[in-house]
Amino acid sequence: MAQDLQGYADSRDLKSFFEGTKKIFGPKHTAAGTLLAADNTILTEDYEIQNRWVEHFNTLLNRNSSAQQDFLRNVPQHPPQLWMSLPPTFREFDAALKQMRHGKAGTNIPTEFLTHGGLVLKTRLHSLILKAWEEKQAPNDWKDALLVTIFKKGDRRECGNYRGISLLSIAGKILARILLNRLQIVAEIILPESQCGFRPSRGTIDMIFCARQLQEKSKEQQKPIFNFYDLEKAFDSVPRTAMWSVLNRFGVPEPFVDMIKALHDGMTAKVIHQSNLSAPFPITCGLKQGCVMAPTLFSLYLAAMLYEVPHNNPGVEIKYRLDGGIFKLARLSSQRNTNTINVTELQYADDNAAVAHTQAELQESVDNFHAAYTCFGLTVNKAKTKILAQPRPGENTPVTNITMDGTTIECVKHFPYLGSILSTQSTSSKEIENRLQAGHTAYGRLSTRVFKNKDLTTHTKVMVYNTIIVSTLLYACETWTLYSRDLKKLEQFHQKKLRAIMKIKWNDYVSNTAVLERANITSIEAMIMKHRLRWSGHVVRMEDTRLPKKILFSELNTGDRPRAALCFDLKTQEIPQGS
Known part of the structure; x- marks a missing residue:
């Protein structure tokens, strides 16, 4: 090699x-040689380990998860996008095929075989997709999955510390990519600016930048308190019936939703362990981790959930003005050209950070988000939900007593957010x-x-x-x-x-x-x-609606800036004061 x-x-x-x-x-981790059974006994034989994985995924992917009856009461009905129901053209099919990664296949037919198979093969596969589109039915091979496990962290013997990934057939993935390419057009209209997960020209850096900027600006003027939510098996717990209703409410026409349902309803899965396949078992809940549509579908579901959060939910209110220099703070004193927004959350897929200035406001925000998650059938992992309380400069970290459903949320000094550690001292x-x-x-x-x-x-x-x-x-x-x-x-x-x-x-x-x-x-x-x-230029060139740009050109709407605070910030960023 x-x-x-x-x-x-x-x-x-x-x-x-x-x-x-x-x-x-x-690979970062090798397969575990032993596994814990449901009663915490240690399993060592391969057949025992495989049966344990089947038991684990059968429970996880068939949980009784449902949204409340009137969960869409606050979500407005969007006009139907009838164009989405039209059969996919060959150009769409070919574009989706070119987007497929080579060397990735859950079956014996690799992507390269279809990519270089010639026009006749492509035309034949396109006709099969058109037939499935017309009948609103997908072949079982297109929707069934092979489950593999990826270790996250913690005890390697514990099933809950692994993520299940679905290996899918290439033909089914091409159909899913066609659906996703259309769905993303609608998603970019629907999704809130605070959501940066799996969207074009956005990434984890956007949300890390926003979080750190809010910390630094609040260090000058006041003190925010971050609250980091962790959803329990988020993708696996989405109620499918509720998911289809959300799509309808967002203007996705019924025939298009039927095609998405065709890739989910009636699907089965087999667990791969040591190159051996288990017996198939049905999957009735959640979105397929490994399917290209899953992140966008989940983001749309969370977008609907945000309508359940009150519009006056506490947050960090900033005022911004996009013209003029970043360090010319006098420009923000104008009432004519400045705008204000209330930043209540920072999202990247299922990672959600809520922000507020006081404990009372944060408690209200926690109650609002928890009620919204519950309404949509999602469960918050209370053990992994944390608070990061940032004090004023020179003060000790405040003692917090924020509760969620009767459970006190732990306050920490450091928290890993999207792979980057945030600290109470904003350093x-x-x-x-x-x-x-x-x-x-x-x-x-x-x-x-x-x-x-x-x-x-x-x-x-x-x-x-x-x-x-x-x-x-x-x-x-x-x-x-x-x-x-x-x-x-x-x-x-x-x-x-x-x-x-x-x-x-x-x-x-x-x-x-x-x-x-x-x-x-x-x-x-x-x-x-x-x-x-490079990042500064990227932010400046962003559209004026983007949250990172607004935060960069902003200050808090309330709070006092002590003398020499700007000078301190310039030194912190190592920017020459004469520039």
């Missing part, structure tokens, strides 16, 4: 190079410690197979280091509040790993600048600056 990787690098075949790098990096020091640890772990996993491999050139090793290790190290660095002590730790990591890769010893008396020149790579400070400049 190392020789193949070097060959890809020499021939500048970057696609094969990065695919090979991914294979060398390998990034804890996050950078976490990034350094992740970087060390990633480097250790590749040390023997890549960085100490004699079949790879130094140039190739540096490419792998830059692709995997640096990317891991600098995740979400665009949003960091970076201090010199944090930057020093990052630079030390950078130099230590580069010297190890190039076998430069400290007593060789090679300067840090010379190390960077030999590796043909920049310093961490330069990389972070590049990331920030």
Whole structure:
């Protein structure tokens, strides 16, 4: 594998190079050798483990989940999008086929076979899709799933610490992609600005940036309290009947909904364990994790749920003005050109962070969201729902007593939000410690197979280091509040790993600048600056309706800014005061 990787690098075949790098990096976790039964006895035999997985998924995916009878009472009826009912054209089919990933198949027919099978094969498959569209029925092979497990965290013997992923047939995935391409057009009209999960030109950085900006602006003027919700098996617990009703309410016509139902109703699944298949069992609840439609369908369901949250739900009210310089705060004193919005939540798929300024407001927000989730048949995981209370500068973290359905919510000093750690002091020091640890772990996993491999050139090793290790190290660095002590730790990591890769010893008396020149790579400070400049330009070019842009050009609508607060913020961001 190392020789193949070097060959890809020499021939500048970057696609094969990065695919090979991914294979060398390998899976993060291996399969568990033992598993806990429902009564907590330890299972060791393969057939026992497979039966336990079947029992677990049979319970999880057939739970009695239902929405309240009048759950759509506050959701307005949108005009029907009748064009969605039209049969898919061959152009739509071909576009969906080109969007499919190669090397991904739940059956013996890979995507490449259909992509390169010629016009006759494509025409035949398109006609089968048209037949299914006309009959509103999908073949069983198109909707049935093979279930594999991916470990998340915690006890590896506990089934609840794994995520089940559905491996689906390519033909069914093409039909699902056609449906998704149409559904996304409607979703972009319906979904709230606070939802950035699995949407075009949006990502986790958008919401991390918004959360950190609210922290920093509130540190100047007041104190927000974040509340992070964790939904219990969110995708698996969506009531399907309620999901179809939500689509109808959002203007999705019945024939189109029938096609989505055809890929869900009557489906069965088999569990794969050690290459062995279990007996099939039915799945009657939830959305298929592994289906391309699932994230968008879930986001639409949550969008309907937000209508159940009162319009006056407490949040963080900001005033913004999109013209003028970011640091010219006087422009926000104008009553004519400023606008105000109330930021109540930050969403990325099923990750939801609610914000408020006081404990009383947060308690009201918790009650409102919990009632809305319950109304739509979703369950909040109280054990994983946390509060992050940010104090005023110089004050201790306030003691909170926020409850949800009689259970007191734990208040924490740090919380991992979308892979980035937020802290009560609104600094990034804890996050950078976490990034350094992740970087060390990633480097250790590749040390023997890549960085100490004699079949790879130094140039190739540096490419792998830059692709995997640096990317891991600098995740979400665009949003960091970076201090010199944090930057020093990052630079030390950078130099230590580069010297190890190039076998430069400290007593060789090679300067840090010379190390960077030999590796043909920049310093961490330069990389972070590049990331920030690129992100700043991206935010400024966003449409004026985007939440990250509004927050960047804003301040809190209430609260006092102490003297020199702006100067402090400039120093924090390491921006020259003369600029």
